[in-house]
Amino acid sequence: MNTCKSGPRAASRGFHHGLLAVLLGATGLATSSAARQPASPPVFTETIDVRVVNLEVVVTDRNGNRVAGLAASEFELLVDGEIVPIELFSEVREGLTVARTGGDGGDATRAVPALEPGSPVGTSFLVFVDDYFSIGRDRNRVLDHLVEQLPRLGPRDRMAVVAFDGRELELLSSWSGDLPAVAETLRQAKARPTRGLQRITELRRDALPPSSQNPRFGISTLSGQLSLEERYVVGKLEDQIDRVVKAAAATLRSFASPPGRRVMLLLSGGWPFDPVENLLDDPRRPITDTQVERGEGLFRDLSDTANLLGYTIYPVDVPGLEGIAADAAAEGPDPGVGGIGARSFIRESGIHRTAYFLAEETGGEPLLNARRAEVLERVTADLGSFYWLGFTPVRTGDDRRHEIEVRVTRPGLKVRTRRDYFDFSRQREVTLAVESALRFGAPPSPEPLLVQLGRGERSGLRTMQVPLVVGIPADAVTFLPGPGGFTAQVELRVAVLDESGATADTPVVPLTLQLPERPQPGTVLRYETSLKMRRQPHDIVVAVYDLATGVILSSALEVQP
Numbered sequence: 001m002n003t004c005k006s007g008p009r010a011a012s013r014g015f016h017h018g019l020l021a022v023l024l025g026a027t028g029l030a031t032s033s034a035a036r037q038p039a040s041p042p043v044f045t046e047t048i049d050v051r052v053v054n055l056e057v058v059v060t061d062r063n064g065n066r067v068a069g070l071a072a073s074e075f076e077l078l079v080d081g082e083i084v085p086i087e088l089f090s091e092v093r094e095g096l097t098v099a100r101t102g103g104d105g106g107d108a109t110r111a112v113p114a115l116e117p118g119s120p121v122g123t124s125f126l127v128f129v130d131d132y133f134s135i136g137r138d139r140n141r142v143l144d145h146l147v148e149q150l151p152r153l154g155p156r157d158r159m160a161v162v163a164f165d166g167r168e169l170e171l172l173s174s175w176s177g178d179l180p181a182v183a184e185t186l187r188q189a190k191a192r193p194t195r196g197l198q199r200i201t202e203l204r205r206d207a208l209p210p211s212s213q214n215p216r217f218g219i220s221t222l223s224g225q226l227s228l229e230e231r232y233v234v235g236k237l238e239d240q241i242d243r244v245v246k247a248a249a250a251t252l253r254s255f256a257s258p259p260g261r262r263v264m265l266l267l268s269g270g271w272p273f274d275p276v277e278n279l280l281d282d283p284r285r286p287i288t289d290t291q292v293e294r295g296e297g298l299f300r301d302l303s304d305t306a307n308l309l310g311y312t313i314y315p316v317d318v319p320g321l322e323g324i325a326a327d328a329a330a331e332g333p334d335p336g337v338g339g340i341g342a343r344s345f346i347r348e349s350g351i352h353r354t355a356y357f358l359a360e361e362t363g364g365e366p367l368l369n370a371r372r373a374e375v376l377e378r379v380t381a382d383l384g385s386f387y388w389l390g391f392t393p394v395r396t397g398d399d400r401r402h403e404i405e406v407r408v409t410r411p412g413l414k415v416r417t418r419r420d421y422f423d424f425s426r427q428r429e430v431t432l433a434v435e436s437a438l439r440f441g442a443p444p445s446p447e448p449l450l451v452q453l454g455r456g457e458r459s460g461l462r463t464m465q466v467p468l469v470v471g472i473p474a475d476a477v478t479f480l481p482g483p484g485g486f487t488a489q490v491e492l493r494v495a496v497l498d499e500s501g502a503t504a505d506t507p508v509v510p511l512t513l514q515l516p517e518r519p520q521p522g523t524v525l526r527y528e529t530s531l532k533m534r535r536q537p538h539d540i541v542v543a544v545y546d547l548a549t550g551v552i553l554s555s556a557l558e559v560q561p
Contacts, residue, residue: 076407088390122156124258132166133269135196149376167501224288237275250436273353303361304422315355397425449553474519478548
């Protein structure tokens with residue numbers, strides 16, 4: 001039996017023993033198109049193959065002024081401390097590509113493809129609207145400012161808008177350079193409900209006690225450890241952060257390859273960098289508990305995905321200085337948890353640390369407090385002049401992070417760019433593609449998979465067993481000759497999302513498909529298993545990955561108790 005972890009951040013689900021059989025001809029199984037398809041599904045990349053890592057490099061002097069006219073020979077690029085050759089090099093100055101001149105590195109580098117000298121460089125702006133942590137009033141102010149500043153976009157710029165409510169991602173607008181249409185999309189986004197007040201209520205309710213004796217649980221808090229109940233509270237906030245971070249990463253993956261410069265405008269409702277610190281009512285109480293996730297590890301999925309795909313993140317501080325208000329109408333100081341004082345300052349600082357981390361890791365800048373009203377003004381100015389460097393990394397699929405450093409040999413200059421790239425394994429790529437598609441309610445590939453769900457049967461107080469039959473068309477996978485016949489190696493994945501937005505780790509089930517002779521056209525391999533999940537509605541994505549060719553077959557379905 002394959003099981004997944006359970007707890008605050010998991011939708012209860014597990015695989016039970018499966019049975020594989022061979023069927024010929026029609027099977028009566030449903031495909032993804034028959035099960036559920038969104039009205040306007042985004043185009044997902046099955047697996048992301050990034051051969052060249054592109055770095056957008058900003059160079060400034062001691063006074064913060066942009067430095068132009070540097071040659072490729074004046075840059076050094078280091079990966080994991082080792083110098084690697086720069087293969088692509090172009091300069092963009094005031095939005096236009098600058099013609100290369102002598103002494104720029106000769107044959108050692110070539111210009112970035114599609115950047116013709118004197119031509120404007122387009123930017124793809126991917127707007128992620130966080131409705132899960134945001135208060136409607138604050139979010140709407142930022143959206144209004146974006147609408148006002150849309151004329152700052154250039155003729156080759158385009159924008160897409162996605163919103164997340166804590167459960168599902170909704171594509172509000174795909175890539176468009178039609179500014180009136182984009183403006184209308186942003187105005188319509190203001191009508192979406194937000195859930196930020198629920199997050200504030202939970203913060204007030206779940207704040208960890210300030211004294212040395214926990215009044216709720218009667219345990220000492222001087223040891224630096226959290227009680228089981230406190231770990232549960234902290235884990236719930238971790239789950240919420242994990243949920244919205246993975247949604248933002250899924251958004252990047254579904255818009256993996258737009259043309260031009262790639263930018264995410266991350267409209268965040270306030271994501272704490274440290275859940276323990278955010279919930280702690282007493283900054284003097286030391287917490288050394290290592291069983292809770294704290295800091296940058298919570299946000300690595302997003303920064304790693306952005307760096308892999310070449311996106312620069314500009315986090316937008318949607319709440320501004322009003323960070324934690326008592327309710328949507330509150331404007332003045334609040335003497336409680338969200339009041340002006342040390343605790344409020346700590347929480348505000350934690351939200352800012354998240355913005356700084358995501359910006360610094362990807363080469364962007366945080367737009368905090370009053371700057372939330374100047375998003376496009378500041379971002380378009382920041383994108384105006386930079387150097388575009390590219391190199392081909394040695395990829396091994398080892399699921400390791402590799403540090404990047406760019407130096408300028410001319411003294412006294414400062415460099416800003418992304419800090420690393422993550423070498424994703426193929427297996428992890430496929431899992432992330434399936435989980436990303438789940439949030440959008442769409443299959444991760446156009447190739448359908450034959451799937452049938454049985455009636456859920458009660459298996460416990462709050463759980464049910466759901467029979468699952470997967471039909472794998474033999475024509476769609478690769479059978480290789482070997483001892484005893486023909487064999488195909490595939491992997492089965494089932495990603496699950498419950499009605500509250502909770503997910504579980506997606507297990508990878510390797511399957512060996514073996515036939516005595518080469519399969520005839522129309523042959524379908526039938527795999528039977530069952531899912532254990534809570535008795536509530538679920539969305540699921542079922543995918544089969546062919547290891548030989550990288551092809552993914554998939555379906556998106558709904559489960560009703």
